[in-house]
Structures are given as C-alpha cells and as structure tokens.
Amino acid sequence: MKKLSFIVVAVFLMISASLAAASTLEEVQKRGELQCGVSTGLPGFSATDEKGNWKGLDVDGCKAIAAAVLGDAGKVKYIPLNAKERFTALQSGEIDVLVRGTTWTLTRDTSLGLNFAGVNYYDGQGFMVSKKLGVKSAKELDGAAICIQAGTTSELNLADYFTQNKMKYEPVVFDSHDQTIKGFEAGRCDVLTSDQSQLYGLRTHLPNPADAVLLPEIISKEPLGPVVRQGDDGWFNIVRWSFFAMVNAEDLGVTSKNIDTLKKTDNPNIRRLLGLEGIKGKSLGLADDWAYQIIKQVGNYSETFERNVGMDSPLKIKRGLNALWSKGGIQYAPPMR
Amino acid sequence: MTPTKQPIPKTAWWNNARNRALLFQALLICAVVGFFAYIANNTMHNLEQRGIATGFSFLKQKAGFGIIQTLIPYTEANTYGRTFVVGLLNTILVSVLGIICATILGFIVGVARLSSNWLVSKMAAVYIETFRNLPLLLQIFFWYFAVLRTLPSPKQSLHIGERFFLNIRGAYLPRPIFEDGFGWVTATLVFVALCILFLKLWANKRQEETGQQFPVLLTSLGLLVSLPTIAYFAAGAPLQWELPALKGFNFQGGITVIPELAALLIALTVYTASLIAEIVRSGILSVSHGQTEAASALGLRPGKTLRLVIIPQAMRVIIPQMTSQYLNLVKNSSLATAIGYPDLVSVFAGTTLNQAGQAIEIIAMTMAVYLTISLTISYFMNWYNARSMMKER
Secondary structure: OHHHHHHHHHHHHHHHHHOOOOOHHHHHHHHOOEEEEEOOOEOOOEEEOOOOOEEOHHHHHHHHHHHHHHOOOOOEEEEEOOOOOHHHHHHOOOOOEEEEEEEOOHHHHHOEOEEEOOOOEEEOEEEEEEHHHOOOOHHHOOOEEEEEEOOOHHHHHHHHHHHHOOOOEEEEEEOOHHHHHHHHHHOOOOEEEEEHHHHHHHHOOOOOHHHEEEOOOOOOOEEEEEEEEOOOHHHHHHHHHHHHHHHHHHHHOOOOOOHHHHOOOOOHHHHHHOOOOOOOOHHHOOOOOHHHHHHHHOOOHHHHHHHHOOOOOOOOOOOHHHOEHHHOOOEOOOOOO | OOOOOOOOOOOOHHHOHHHHHHHHHHHHHHHHHHHHHHHHHHHHHHHHHOOEOOOOHHHHOEOOOOOOOOOOOOOOOOEHHHHHHHHHHHHHHHHHHHHHHHHHHHHHHHHHHOOOOHHHHHHHHHHHHHHHOOOHHHHHHHHHHHHHHHOOOHHHOEEEOOOEEEEOOEEEEOEEEEOOOHHHHHHHHHHHHHHHHHHHHHHHHHHHHHOOOOOHHHHHHHHHHHHHHHHHHHOOOOEEEEOOEEEOOEEEOOEEEOHHHHHHHHHHHHHHHHHHHHHHHHHHHOOOHHHHHHHHHOOOOHHHHHHHHHHHHHHHHHHHHHHHHHHHHHHHHHHHHHOOOOOHHHHHHHHHHHHHOOHHHHHHHHHHHHHHHHHHHHHHHHHHHHHHOOOOO
C-alpha cells in the first residue's frame, strides 16, 4: 500500500509539473490574499510606518488590485524585495505582481518574461549632494564618488551620462536603499544618485535632511509601474485597469469621499466606472463593483498621490509630469466603456 | 599437486552477484541521468513558455555599468563577459590576500595562546573567543560602518608626508612607474633568488656532511639588498613614483585601496585567523611533550625547538584542517556584496544578473567558479599534505 501511494504521488508530481499553472486570478482568489512585491523601505512609495503598516504610492497600487480582485484592500501580503531580487521573485511566482518603482525598459519588457502594466509614476534620475560641497550642477561632478543601488537602470544611466560628458566617477554600489543612504551619510561618496522621487524619500532618512540638496539635472526617463509575468493576459488586464480606474476616477472627479453620493448620478461615464451600467466587471472576471471598491477603499490617483508623496506628505513632490493630461501632465487613462 | 576441480553450480545470470551489482548500477545511472534530463528539459520548456531569454550569448553584450575596482582594464563599453572576469579577479584578490594574512595572524595567535607568559596567552584567548563567536557578516559591518566611518573626509586626510594618504574613501599610495633600464634590476633580482636557492642547497649539504651551520638567512638578506641596489643605481635609477594628489573631490593618481576591500579583508582575516589559531594550538598540543624535553636535552633553544621540532610535526595535524578554513574563507568572501565590494557575487551574480536577467546561466557560472576555486585549493592542500606526511621507513 505504501509503495503504491508513493508511485501515485511521484507520477502526480511529474504530470503536474509539466502542466501549465492555473491562472493568477484563480490562484489569488483561492488564496484569499494578494502577494505583492514592494521595496525594502522607501518613504512615500513603500515603507512601513511606526505601527508596522505598509504605506505608500506603490503600496496603494497593491491595495487597489486587492480591492478589485478580493473586494478588500487589506488582503495583501507585502513581500519586500531589493532591486536584485525583484525580477526573479516575479518570474518564479513568489509574488503575483511587482509594484516597486520599476523602470519600464525594452529589455525588461521583452527578454525577462515580464510585462509592464502601466506607469503609476513618471520619474527621472537625479543627483543628491551634500550642501557643503557647493556643487550647483551635475556637470561639476567630474571625479566624484557616487553611491548607487545595485541592479537598477540608474547604474546604466549614470555610466552613459558620465561617458557622454567625458567625466570620471567612482561607483560605490550597495544592495539596498538603506545601505546606499548610510554610505552617503558616512561620506563614503559625494553624490547619491537614483530616481528623483526616491531621492526625496531617501533624504528624509538623513539626520538633517536640509544638509543635502538635489541638483537640477534629470538625466533619464524613468517610467515606473506595476509588472506582471508574461503569458497571463487576464491578470495583466486586471492590474492595468486597476490603475486606469484610479486615474479615470480623478478625471471624473470621483473620490473616496463623494463616491457614495455619486452613485445616484446620471453621468454615464461615472455610472460605467462604478459598474452601474455598461460592460461592468465581467470581461475582467471580477465583480461588477470592482472599480467602486478601489476608489472607496484606496481613493483616486490624486488622493493616493497627495497622501503619499505630494503636498500632504513629508516628501512634498509636485504633480509635475504626473498631473492629468488635462492639467499639464501626462497621466492619461483610456476610457472605460 | 594439482588443485581439485570443484563443479561450478549452474545459476541463472541474474543470480550472479557480479551481474546483479552491474545491473543495479546501470539502473541507478539511468535514473539519475533521466532525472537531470527531465529537470533540464522542464526548465527549458518553462523558460521558453514564459518568454525568458536563454543561452550564453548575453556574455557578448555591452555591460554599460561602471565597477569601482578592476584589476584589468575595464570600461562601461566592455561586455558582460568582461564583468565576469573583473568580478572573478576581485574575488581571487581578496581570497588570496585573506588566506595569506589569516595564516600568518593565525599562527602568531595560536602560538601566543600557548605562551608561558600569562598576559600574552590570555590576550590571545580573548581574541580567539571574541572573534570566532561573532557572526562574520556582523564583523564585516563593524569594520565597514563602525571603524571606517571614523576616518576623516578627503580634505582632512591623515597622511605621511605627501606620499601616503588615508581617508574615508580609501588609502592612497604612490604608484611605481618603471622606466627603461628597470629590466636590469629585475634580472638582478632573479639572479639573486637563484643564488640564494643554491646557497641553501649547499648549506644543507654541508650541514649533513660536516655538521657545521652556515648563516644562510643573513647572507641571503645581504645579497637581496645589496645587489639589486647596485644594479638600480648602475642603470640610472629607472624608477619614478606617481604620487596621489587631491584634485577636485578626491585624490587622483597613485594606487587606491578602497575601504570595501580593506573592511572585507580585515574581517575575513580576523575571523578566519581566530579559527586557524585554535587549529594551530591543537596541532602543537598533539606533539608529545617528550619531544620538547628531548630537544632541550639536545641543547636547542626554545625558538629553535618550536621551529625545527614542534611545528614540522604539528603541521601533519594542522594542514587538513587548514584546508577547510581556506575553503570557508573563499566562500565567505561572497559576503562582500553586503558592503559593496565588487566581487563575483556582487558584480556578476548581482548587477549583471539584473541587467541581463538570465538568472539560471549566471548563477550556474558563479557556482561553477566557486566549485573550481574550492576544488583547486583542496587539491593543492591534499598534495601538500601528502608531501608533509610522516615518511615511514
């Protein structure tokens, strides 16, 4: 009997290993929890507060997907990853979606087996220097030692920028944000480089944030967004439209506060957003009120932006490129119909 | 007398123990090969299905990122393959330096631990018990973040004259520039080395034949200093020094020892030396005390007793255990990634993996490297062990 059951188990393992995995949506619903890859701690985007709760723009991205899929924004398991681990974690299925300030590039989109589902923050790489250096421009950085995080596009942009401007530099490469800022603080390097939004966040970690200044140069395009595995288009659609729902909500003036009163509106755009008419949630495989749940529990794009990185936060980042297209920015979501 | 022939009983071939053993081995090999073929095939299939690139062609692509310490010329325009070599050389550098330093320090501390001087032996004991009982990663952080942080900024560097500088960015030393004619000095050095070798052989032979000793060490030192110096000045002093100088943000020119290398090297040395010290102590204690007494009865001084009688016998116990410490040191050097020293794991299995995205190939290459280094050390140490084993006559 024992022998027989062993054979059954072995055969089952071999067959199941070669079958295609079930869809991510089914897996998440069965598990009752979304496994979301975030950073190891970047204020404003994904970091824990003093009570140990995850907060940030990227964290809200995770919450929005959980609200749409499971109806509860709290059902997220956050998996902190450093830049080097993030793609492997997603490829191997350890996480369902990666929302971790990840730059959308051709290589990543095509040869890693990944798909970028949108851009939740338009960023660019900048430089932070100590105020007492008296440096006013990145062009004056010839010969500087530069702290940087391993495995990022920043490493490549930095090399390009310095080569183009015929300057020399000394890259000091660390594993995590935390070590990078520590190295900068200790004076191991003159400059810290990263996406500008991250620099704002990292600066709040310094004992005296006013001692560091950001240089005006932005040396790259860094469209940051959520990433999923290739080959599961249904899940890709859910992640992409969870974000679009938040942008469309801002566009239509729907917020977490006024959403319940707006249920009575006769504006067809809002009625479609809230799942009261039109295509609803069927084509996504979700409940009809999926977008309502996102906005009710997490808020629209403007609310999450201001709360986490904007004027209501210690980072005080202006909307800039991340304003809606109608307000001078480039955030734009296709219509929901 | 001819042996009586016993009739061999007829049995089926599968009842023959030899045949049966062969059969089982063949089956086992098939199963193992089949298992790995299945794993490989399954992996390839899954990678293809998920659209992840495979193969080793990425090694020819342009890397496009900088590395702080390279032993061979490297720029951002070089390939991923080159980053592999750069990382590998950095790993080998810190491992070789670590092995040398840890061995020297370990021997000193191990002998000091057995000293009859109370203070010396207790200090050695405190050192050993402290450093071998703290996690290595913690020690690396200690040396890097706690100790090196106290160093001054480049503008307030500690310095010896205008030649040696030390600050939080590293240590800066003059770089020798060899000019035409330096070949004469090198040639003299080789010549002196050969002379010393012959002198040593001759002195050994003389001692065996006549019992008279010759001061080989002093003579060698004299030769080593005098002849190359004469050659150096005869060739017109063909050596210049490039001095480090503060320019802009930091020192330029000269040789730079980055603090990451220093911290990693110190941590690896101090940690491994504490383990080696205990091995040395156990080796020395394994030599019976009668040997010491016999040596002093023959009139050998304590220093010579240790060097000529105790250590050579202790080595037989020490060497096999040293092998595993050396292997550990090489593998531990991969903790470099925690403080940003550009070793193989940090550069190749870190940045390159992330930029090229081919985890399986890169991790396999990295593992193969550590396996090769470890097996080489192991092979060499086994050879050395066999050589120094007791010759039974």
